[in-house]
Each structure stands twice: as structure tokens, then as C-alpha cells.
Amino acid sequence: MxxxxxxxxxxxxxxxxxxxxxxxxxxxxxxxxxxxxxxxxxxxxxxxxxxxxxxxxxxxxxxxxxxxxxxxxxxxxxxxxxxxxxxxxNEKTEIAKIKTPVKEFIRNLQAQNLNAKDIYKRLMERNDLKIPTYNQVVLYIDVLQREIKDVVIDLRMLENWLQTHSTTLKEEHKAFVISHQVLHNKNTFYAVISTKHLFKLAVDAEVYHLATMQKLAWSNLPAFVLGATDKKGKFHAICIILCGSLNYYTFKLIFFNMRTKVKELFCKEMRPVVIVSDSEAVQDAFADVFQVKTRTCWRYAQKQIVNQLKWSIRSPRQLMKDLNLLRSVTCPSIFDAASELFLEKYDHLTTFIAYFKEKWLVNDRKWFLGAARPSIQTNFALLKYIKQIKDTYDEKLCLSLQLPHFLDVLINVINEISTGYAADKDIFVKTPEVTKKDWIIGTEWVKGAKTNILLVDDNYTHYEVTNGVQIDDDDDDNKWVSFDVFIKRHFSESRVSIPLNKQLWYLSKCNCPTFYKTYKCKHIIGLSMMTWPQFNEDSI
Ligand SMILES: [Zn+2]
Ligand SMILES: [Zn+2]
Structure with missing residues (x-):
């Protein structure tokens, strides 16, 4: 029993x-x-x-x-x-130990945007209060901040604020509301805020980037940064977008109004080439307003794929290497063929391949280089920028108590960003910058290069060049045999177009991955040197 x-x-x-x-x-x-x-x-x-x-x-x-x-x-x-x-x-127990007058004192200081350390310092100066531990104060501030986030947005108050700040300001660095909309029946809104100085970048910008500032936890308003990278790959902010919901229609309106406003303020048309974003809604809206291609940030795609791979194989190194090659294809029809061979090579990873096919070949194919014209294909520079903004201004914005106050602080922050940007003399670089290293690599390439003129038209000489890898002729028949052969062969040749006019050398084009990522490559530098003997560091 x-x-x-x-x-x-x-x-x-x-x-x-x-x-x-x-x-x-x-x-x-x-x-x-x-x-x-x-x-x-x-x-x-x-x-x-x-x-x-x-x-x-x-x-x-x-x-x-x-x-x-x-x-x-x-x-x-x-x-x-x-x-x-x-x-x-034991958050509650700890907080309960703080006396009511002390709580009031903390609440007041917190509303003035003081951080925990400063609040504690001020507390220590008070002889009449029973001083809690630092940890208790931190816990209490944390609760206060969570309370702020739970506040429901007062749309009427928001609309009033947006309207009073919508007048275009003459001052270069005074932030104002570029465009906005409040939808009371749908309980949502959007607002685009910038200064004249920052917004003017939209005239030259070609490669746009958009990412959320979610991690900033600015009050309870989801904020986005929209900006552009220049030919050096440096990110330049154009505006901050506050948006109640991330959907296609809202962003379509945002981009449409942006185009109108740029024309109104600067008498110029926007000329975007591409937008890099993780959001399908943003991509679709941008594509429809500007009739351009879009990109999914490669870093984002890569992260998702690696996460999924963890379940399938122990060491994903070879696969990721191959995936990176597949990603580097700059021609859509080659990508189609190569991705079939990639699926074939890894078809033993049944679960992963099913996921990869569905997610990254059917639903979203905008992560390979040829998905759009040559352009920076990650949001890395933008995310770095956001982190920098966060480090500088988070404390100020995070602790703002109520909505109008938060927006006032935000306006000041954008003023500061704008002034700082101008003071940095950051130039929006419009032509690729050839560095010492580029000259060396170009010179090196010329030594072993095999070039072949395909065609000369009114503006360009078109070349086919090989990259020093010997290709056997019978490889041609075996071209479709496997992913490895196919990719090796594909990257051994490039098509390069060099303008007839030396002054326009920066309009050179190449279909190699390096050019697609950086707007320059050894081929265009090498061929320019071969075409114009006087093409050197001092002449461009
Ligand atoms: Zn308990
Ligand atoms: Zn090239």
C-alpha cells in the first residue's frame, strides 16, 4: 500500500x-x-x-x-x-516603503525630466523627508514611466497642438509640422515634423531609409525616422514621423503629402530611387507614390534567416556563405535561376527550405542586390543614427509626462538636431568618393584584366570584363549543374559601362556586387584608367 x-x-x-x-x-x-x-x-x-x-x-x-x-x-x-x-x-513592497510626501517629491522632479540619479541627489538634500533607498526610487520611477505609457492619447488635444505648429517657419532650424492628419473615427493620427534645413535634403535624396524608434519608448507615440544615405553611405535625417498605426494608407498619405510639401517649399520634385524598410506597408506605399522599387533591409532578412536556421543545422556557416552569394546577384533573372539551384543544394533541410521558399522567395524577394537599382541595402547607418539620437535625447523625451509637453520637448530636440547637423558641416555627397584604397585595388585589377568592348553607343562604351578567374569553355554546358558552378561562373564576369565624356566618369555603371553596394568598383576605376591615361587621384 x-x-x-x-x-x-x-x-x-x-x-x-x-x-x-x-x-x-x-x-x-x-x-x-x-x-x-x-x-x-x-x-x-x-x-x-x-x-x-x-x-x-x-x-x-x-x-x-x-x-x-x-x-x-x-x-x-x-x-x-x-x-x-x-x-x-518585490517591486510593490519596495515602493510601498516610500512615504507619501517622498513619492510626491519624486513625482514632481520626474515631471521636470530629472533622471533617477539627480532625483536621488535632490532627495538627499532634504532633511525633512525619510530617504528611501536608491533602488526603491528607481523602482518607483519605473512605475511612473509605465503609467505614462498607459495614458490614452487625447486626439483633440493632439490635433490642436498639430494645427498651431503647422505654420511653415522661415527660420532654417525651427521645427514645425510638415503635414498631419487626425482621424477621430479611427482613433489614429500621423504627424511629420522637421525643420526647413533638414527637410530640404528631400530635394537631393535618392536612397531613402525608414525605421521605427520603438526602442526609444518616447511617451506612447510610435516614432519613425525617415532619411537618406548619400553616395558615401552616410545617413542624413529628413524628418521624424509620429504615427498612431503603421499601415499602407497612412504611409501613402504621408509620402504623398511629403512630395507636395517639397514642391511647395523648394519648387523642386523629389527624385527617389528606392526605399529600404522592414515594413511591407511602408515599402508598398512608397512604391505606389513614387513609382520606384523597394528593398528589405538585408541585415533584417539575414537575422530572421539565421534565427530560423538554428532549428535546422548546427553550423550554418556554409549555408550563410552561399546565401550571401545568392544575395549578391544583381540581375533578377539570374537570381531566379540561382535560387532554384540554392533550393536544390539544400533540399535535405526540409523545414528550413520550406520556410525560406515561402518567406524569402515568394512573399519577399526584395533582399537581393538586383531587387532595385544600385543602392545601400541595409538600414545599418540609420539604426546607428537612431542609437546616437537615443543616447543624446532619450532622457529628455522619455520622462516627459503629458502629450503637449512631450511634443514641445520633441520640437526642441528636432531644433537641436537640425542646428547640430548644420554645424557639423555634414555634406550630402552626391558622387562616389574614390579613396586611396580604391585606386590601389583598381590599379591592381588592371594588371590582370581581360576586357572586351561589346558596344559603343552615344554616351557609353560597354565592356565585358573577366575577373581573373579562368573559365573553361566546357563549363558553359555544365553551367546549370549546381549552385556552386553557377555562382562561380556568374561572378567571374561583369558588364561595365564607361561614359565617353571623362567629366561624367561618375556616371559609370557596373553589374558587380561591389558597385551595387558602394556605387564604385575596381572595374569602373580600372577601365577609366585604361580609357583616360590622365584619369588619376588629382584629375577627378
Ligand atoms: Zn508575494
Ligand atoms: Zn564592378
């Missing part, structure tokens, strides 16, 4: 403090807001009241912490005992 015996652990009660009477004890417990009375025991020794913590931890287990208030029948002494520790973070 097997009797399962319920094990009853003996509770060890630790005295915590004494109270003048039971009412005061209960009052202090109710202030902590986490205890419920579970039992009362009266006997000759006195009265005992038991309480348990009503919280549960993250895994759903209820907390084992208990309290007991004992009134001694002889001495009438009231003593509070506690049992086990809480099985969850």
Missing part, C-alpha cells in the same frame, strides 16, 4: 515590527496593497490574523509569502511577523 502523505512544512515566523494597535497594523498592510486576510485565530494567548500575498509570479504560481499580526492578550502588544520571501520581484 502506498499512502502519499501531504508534507506540511513548518512555517518559520520572523518578527518584523511592533504597532501601537491592530488598526495601525492593518492600515499599514492595506497601504502596501498586496495582502489579503486569510484566517483569524483567537485563543487564550491572544489574537492572530493571517495574511497572504495575492500576487502570482511570471509562471502563474501564487506567492507563498505570508504575514501574521499577533495581539498578545496579556501585554496587548501588536507584533507583525513574516514568513517566506516573495517568489516574485
Amino acid at each position: 502506498n499512502f502519499s502523505k501531504r508534507v506540511r512544512t513548518r512555517i518559520v515566523w520572523i518578527p518584523v515590527r511592533k504597532y501601537q494597535n491592530i488598526e495601525l497594523a492593518e492600515y499599514s498592510l492595506s497601504n502596501e496593497g498586496m495582502w489579503i486576510r486569510i484566517a483569524e485565530l483567537v485563543n487564550h494567548a491572544g489574537l492572530k490574523r493571517y495574511y497572504k500575498c495575492k500576487d502570482v509570479n511570471d509562471t502563474g504560481e501564487s506567492c507563498g509569502a505570508k504575514l501574521c499580526v499577533v495581539i498578545d492578550s496579556d501585554t496587548k502588544e501588536v507584533t507583525l511577523y513574516k514568513s517566506d520571501k516573495h517568489n516574485h520581484t
Whole structure:
């Protein structure tokens, strides 16, 4: 026979403090807001009241912490005992220890955008307050910030603010609302904010980038940064977009109004070539307004693929190497053929291949180089920019209490960004910059290059060049044999177009991956040197 015996652990009660009477004890417990009375025991020794913590931890287990208030029948002494520790973070208990006047004091300073350290310093200066621990203050500020995020957006107030800030300002670095819309029936809105100085970049910008500032947790408003990379790959911010919901229609309106505003302010048309974004809604909206191609950030795609791969193979190195080759294809029809061979090569990874095909060949094919014209294909520079903004301004923006106040602070921040940008003398580089290293690589390439003129037209000489790899003629028949052969062959040749006019050398084109990523390559530099003997560092 097997009797399962319920094990009853003996509770060890630790005295915590004494109270003048039971009412005061209960009052202090109710202030902590986490205890419920579970039992009362009266006997000759006195009265005992038991309480348990009503919280549960993250895994759903209820907390084992208990309290007991004992009134001694002889001495009438009231003593509070506690049992086990809480099985969850004791945020509430800690915060409950902060006295009400201290809480008010913290709340006031927090509303003035002071950070935890500064608030604590100010607290230490007060002799009349009971100073909590630093940790308690940090926990309390954290709760206050969460409260801010839970505030529902007051659309009417927001609309008022947006309208009063919509006048185009003459000053270069004064931020204003470029365009906005508040939809009361759909409970959503958008606002584009910038300065004249920053917004003017839209006239020259070709390669656009958009990413969310989610990690900033600015109040409860989702913010996006829209900007462009120049020919050096440097990111330049154009505007901040606050947007209640990330959807196609809202972004279509945002881009449409942006185009109108650029024309109105600067009498010029926007000439975008591509947008890099992780959001399909943003990509589609941009493509429809400007009739251009779009890109999915390669870093983003890569991260997702690596995450998925973890479940399929232990060492994804070779596969990722091949994927990177596939990604480097600059011609859509070659990409189609190469991706078939890639699927074939890895068809033993059934689960992964099914995922890859569905997600990255059917749903989203905008991650390979040939998906759009040569352009920076990641949001790396933008994300770096966002991090920098976060490091500089997060404290200011994060702690703003109410919506109009938050927007006022945001306007000031954009003013500062604009002024700082101008002071940095950051130039939006419009032609590729040839560095010392590029000259060396170009010169080196010329030595072993095999070039073949295909055609000369009114503006360009078109070449076919080989990259020093020997290709056997019978390889031609085996071209379709495998991914490895196909890719090797594909990257051994490039098509290069060099303008007839030396002054226009920067309009050279090449279909190699390097050119697609950086607007320059050894082929165009090498061929330019071969075409124009005087083509050198000093002449361009
Ligand atoms: Zn508990
Ligand atoms: Zn090239």
C-alpha cells in the first residue's frame, strides 16, 4: 500500500515590527496593497490574523509569502511577523516603503525630466523627508514611466497642438509640422515634423531609409525616422514621423503629402530611387507614390534567416556563405535561376527550405542586390543614427509626462538636431568618393584584366570584363549543374559601362556586387584608367 502523505512544512515566523494597535497594523498592510486576510485565530494567548500575498509570479504560481499580526492578550502588544520571501520581484513592497510626501517629491522632479540619479541627489538634500533607498526610487520611477505609457492619447488635444505648429517657419532650424492628419473615427493620427534645413535634403535624396524608434519608448507615440544615405553611405535625417498605426494608407498619405510639401517649399520634385524598410506597408506605399522599387533591409532578412536556421543545422556557416552569394546577384533573372539551384543544394533541410521558399522567395524577394537599382541595402547607418539620437535625447523625451509637453520637448530636440547637423558641416555627397584604397585595388585589377568592348553607343562604351578567374569553355554546358558552378561562373564576369565624356566618369555603371553596394568598383576605376591615361587621384 502506498499512502502519499501531504508534507506540511513548518512555517518559520520572523518578527518584523511592533504597532501601537491592530488598526495601525492593518492600515499599514492595506497601504502596501498586496495582502489579503486569510484566517483569524483567537485563543487564550491572544489574537492572530493571517495574511497572504495575492500576487502570482511570471509562471502563474501564487506567492507563498505570508504575514501574521499577533495581539498578545496579556501585554496587548501588536507584533507583525513574516514568513517566506516573495517568489516574485518585490517591486510593490519596495515602493510601498516610500512615504507619501517622498513619492510626491519624486513625482514632481520626474515631471521636470530629472533622471533617477539627480532625483536621488535632490532627495538627499532634504532633511525633512525619510530617504528611501536608491533602488526603491528607481523602482518607483519605473512605475511612473509605465503609467505614462498607459495614458490614452487625447486626439483633440493632439490635433490642436498639430494645427498651431503647422505654420511653415522661415527660420532654417525651427521645427514645425510638415503635414498631419487626425482621424477621430479611427482613433489614429500621423504627424511629420522637421525643420526647413533638414527637410530640404528631400530635394537631393535618392536612397531613402525608414525605421521605427520603438526602442526609444518616447511617451506612447510610435516614432519613425525617415532619411537618406548619400553616395558615401552616410545617413542624413529628413524628418521624424509620429504615427498612431503603421499601415499602407497612412504611409501613402504621408509620402504623398511629403512630395507636395517639397514642391511647395523648394519648387523642386523629389527624385527617389528606392526605399529600404522592414515594413511591407511602408515599402508598398512608397512604391505606389513614387513609382520606384523597394528593398528589405538585408541585415533584417539575414537575422530572421539565421534565427530560423538554428532549428535546422548546427553550423550554418556554409549555408550563410552561399546565401550571401545568392544575395549578391544583381540581375533578377539570374537570381531566379540561382535560387532554384540554392533550393536544390539544400533540399535535405526540409523545414528550413520550406520556410525560406515561402518567406524569402515568394512573399519577399526584395533582399537581393538586383531587387532595385544600385543602392545601400541595409538600414545599418540609420539604426546607428537612431542609437546616437537615443543616447543624446532619450532622457529628455522619455520622462516627459503629458502629450503637449512631450511634443514641445520633441520640437526642441528636432531644433537641436537640425542646428547640430548644420554645424557639423555634414555634406550630402552626391558622387562616389574614390579613396586611396580604391585606386590601389583598381590599379591592381588592371594588371590582370581581360576586357572586351561589346558596344559603343552615344554616351557609353560597354565592356565585358573577366575577373581573373579562368573559365573553361566546357563549363558553359555544365553551367546549370549546381549552385556552386553557377555562382562561380556568374561572378567571374561583369558588364561595365564607361561614359565617353571623362567629366561624367561618375556616371559609370557596373553589374558587380561591389558597385551595387558602394556605387564604385575596381572595374569602373580600372577601365577609366585604361580609357583616360590622365584619369588619376588629382584629375577627378
Ligand atoms: Zn508575494
Ligand atoms: Zn564592378
